[in-house]
Amino acid sequence: MAGGLxxxxxGKSLLHRAHPLTKGALTLSAIAxxxxxxxxxxxxxxxxxxxxxxxxxxVLRRLLAVAAAILLPITLLLLAVQGFANANxxxxxxxxxxxxxxREGLAIAALAALRIACLVCATFLxxxxxxxxxxxxxxxxxxxxxxxxxxxxxxxxxxPQTLDMAGRIQDAQxxxxxxxxxxxxxxxxxxxxLMLPLVLSSLVATQERAMALEVRGxxxxxxxxxxxxxxDSPLQRVxxxxxxxxxxxxxxxxxxxxx
Amino acid sequence: MGILNAFKVRMNTLAIVLxxxxxxxxxxxxxxxxxxxxxxxxxxxxxxxxxxxAGPWVGGIAGLITNFISSGTVDPIAAPYSIISLAIGIAxxxxxxxxxxxxxxxxxxxxxxxxxxxxxxxxxLNINLYAGQSGVPLGDAVxxxxxxxxxxxxxxxxxxxxxxxxxxxxxxxxxxTLIYFGLPNRYRALFSVWRRQSGEPEPAPASSV
Numbered sequence: 001m002a003g004g005l006x007x008x009x010x011g012k013s014l015l016h017r018a019h020p021l022t023k024g025a026l027t028l029s030a031i032a033x034x035x036x037x038x039x040x041x042x043x044x045x046x047x048x049x050x051x052x053x054x055x056x057x058x059v060l061r062r063l064l065a066v067a068a069a070i071l072l073p074i075t076l077l078l079l080a081v082q083g084f085a086n087a088n089x090x091x092x093x094x095x096x097x098x099x100x101x102x103r104e105g106l107a108i109a110a111l112a113a114l115r116i117a118c119l120v121c122a123t124f125l126x127x128x129x130x131x132x133x134x135x136x137x138x139x140x141x142x143x144x145x146x147x148x149x150x151x152x153x154x155x156x157x158x159x160p161q162t163l164d165m166a167g168r169i170q171d172a173q174x175x176x177x178x179x180x181x182x183x184x185x186x187x188x189x190x191x192x193x194l195m196l197p198l199v200l201s202s203l204v205a206t207q208e209r210a211m212a213l214e215v216r217g218x219x220x221x222x223x224x225x226x227x228x229x230x231x232d233s234p235l236q237r238v239x240x241x242x243x244x245x246x247x248x249x250x251x252x253x254x255x256x257x258x259x
Numbered sequence: 260m261g262i263l264n265a266f267k268v269r270m271n272t273l274a275i276v277l278x279x280x281x282x283x284x285x286x287x288x289x290x291x292x293x294x295x296x297x298x299x300x301x302x303x304x305x306x307x308x309x310x311x312x313a314g315p316w317v318g319g320i321a322g323l324i325t326n327f328i329s330s331g332t333v334d335p336i337a338a339p340y341s342i343i344s345l346a347i348g349i350a351x352x353x354x355x356x357x358x359x360x361x362x363x364x365x366x367x368x369x370x371x372x373x374x375x376x377x378x379x380x381x382x383x384l385n386i387n388l389y390a391g392q393s394g395v396p397l398g399d400a401v402x403x404x405x406x407x408x409x410x411x412x413x414x415x416x417x418x419x420x421x422x423x424x425x426x427x428x429x430x431x432x433x434x435x436t437l438i439y440f441g442l443p444n445r446y447r448a449l450f451s452v453w454r455r456q457s458g459e460p461e462p463a464p465a466s467s468v
Contacts (some may be wrong), residue, residue: 005328005332006332006454007331007332031450035387037358047303066369070334070335070336074336074389074394077392077394077396077399078389078390078392081392081399081402081403082390082392084403084407085402085403085404085407086390086405086412087406087411087412097422108390109390112388112389112390115388116336116388116389119335119336119338120335120336122335123330123331123335123338124329124335126409127331127332132331145271147275148320150275151275151279151282151320151324152324152327152328154276154279155278155279155282155283155324155328156328158279158280158282158283159283159286159328161283162283162284162286162287163286163287163290165287166287166290166291169295170291176330180294180295184297184298187295187296187297188295188297190295191291191292191295191297191301191430191434192434192437194291194295195287195288195291195304195434195438196437196438196441198284198287198291199304199308199438200281200438200441201288202283202284202439203277203280203442203446204446205445206273206276206277206278206280207273207449208278209276210272210273210275213276218272218275219271219272
C-alpha cells in the first residue's frame with residue numbers, strides 16, 4: 001500500500017473504473033495536444049474538457065486545491081517576466097512606474113500558463129483516479145518487464161519510509177546539538193550530517209532485501225501469471241487508439257497550417 | 260575500455276533492488292533541502308550515486324522513475340524533465356565506469372559533465388514549457404534582465420537554467436561522492452559486476468555464508 005504518497009482515493013465514477021491504460025492514453029494525448037495547439041482558444045477548450053472530466057470523476061475540489069498551489073506562483077512569474085521582457089514585445093499594455101508591460105509578452109505568458117495548467121490537470125486527473133500499483137500492473141500485463149514493475153512499486157513503498165527516517169534522523173541530530181536553523185551557511189552545513197546516516201543505512205538494507213527476493217524466486221526466468229485482469233471493453237480499446245491517433249493528426253494539422 | 264561495455268545490461272537482483280533506494284534518496288535529498296530551507300533542489304543525489312555505484316542503467320532508470328513518481332504525486336511539471344534525469348544518471352554512470360570519482364581532475368570532469376547535461380538538456384524544455392524561463396525566481400530575474408538588454412532568448416534561457424544548475428549539481432556531486440566513499444569497501448564491491456570486461460569470467464559463488 002502506497003498510502004503515504006499516492007493521491008488516489010476510492011471512487012465509483014466512470015473514470016475510476018476505466019482501464020488504467022485508457023486513462024494513461026487520455027492524459028498523454030491531452031498534454032501533447034495542449035502543446036501542439038496553436039492558440040489560446042484551443043488550449044482553453046482542452047482545459048474545459050479536462051475540467052468536465054475532473055468534475056465527472058468527483059475530484060474537482062481536491063484537484064483545484066492541489067493545482068492552485070502549483071499553478072499560481074508559476075503563472076505570476078510567467079506574467080511578470082514575459083510581459084516585461086520578451087523578444088516580441090512591441091505594444092505597450094500598461095506601465096508600473098519605470099517598468100513597462102507589453103501586450104505580446106503577456107499573451108505569450110498566458111498561453112504558456114494555460115498549457116501548463118492543462119498538463120497539471122491532465123496529470124492529476126490520472127493520479128486522482130488511478131491506484132499507482134494498477135498502472136504498473138497494467139503495463140506489466142502488456143509486456144513491461146516484471147523487474148521494472150518491482151522497481152516502481154517498491155519505490156512507492158520505500159519513499160514514505162525513507163522520509164519518515166529522515167525526520168527521525170533530524171530529531172536525533174538536533175538532540176546532539178546540530179543546528180538546523182539560522183543563517184544560510186549554518187543550515188547548509190547541517191545538510192551532510194542529516195543525509196549521510198540516512199543514505200548509508202538505507203543502502204546497507206538493500207543487500208538483505210536482495211537476498212529476501214532471491215529466495216522467493218525473483219531472478220528466475222519464468223513466465224509470471226497475473227493475479228487479476230483489469231476490466232476492458234472494445235469501446236475502451238477503440239478510444240485508446242483514437243486518443244493516441246489524435247496526436248500525430250494534430251501535428252499533421254499544425255504542419256498543414258492550423259492557426 | 261570501450262565505452263559500450265559500460266552500457267551492457269548486467270542487472271542482477273542487487274542492482275534492481277538498488278534502484279528504488281536511489282529513488283528514495285533523490286526524494287530524501289530534496290525533502291531535507293526543503294526542511295533546511297536551502298534554495299536548491301538537490302533531487303538527483305540518488306541518481307548520481309546509483310550511476311557511480313552500479314552503472315549508467317541503474318542511475319538512468321532511477322532518475323527517470325524519480326521524475327515519473329514525483330509528477331504523479333507532487334509536481335506534474337516534473338514529467339517532461341524525466342528525460343534529463345535519465346541523462347544525468349547515464350552521465351554519472353559513464354563517469355563511474357572510467358573511475359572519475361577517484362581523482363580530483365575526474366571529479367571536476369564529472370561535475371562539469373553533469374552540469375552540461377542538465378543545463379543543455381533543460382533549455383529546450385524550458386523554452387517550450389515556460390517560454391524560456393526556468394521557474395526559479397533568481398534565474399528568471401537574470402533571464403528578464405538579459406532579454407531586456409537584447410540577448411537572444413535561447414542564450415538567456417540557457418544562462419537562466421545554468422544559474423540554478425551550477426550550485427545545485429555541485430552540492431549533488433559532492434554529496435554523492437562523499438556517500439560513495441563513506442560506504443564500506445565490501446559493499447561497493449558488490450556492485451562492481453557492471454565494470455567487468457566482456458571476456459572476464461563470472462566470479463565463483465561463495466561456498467558458505
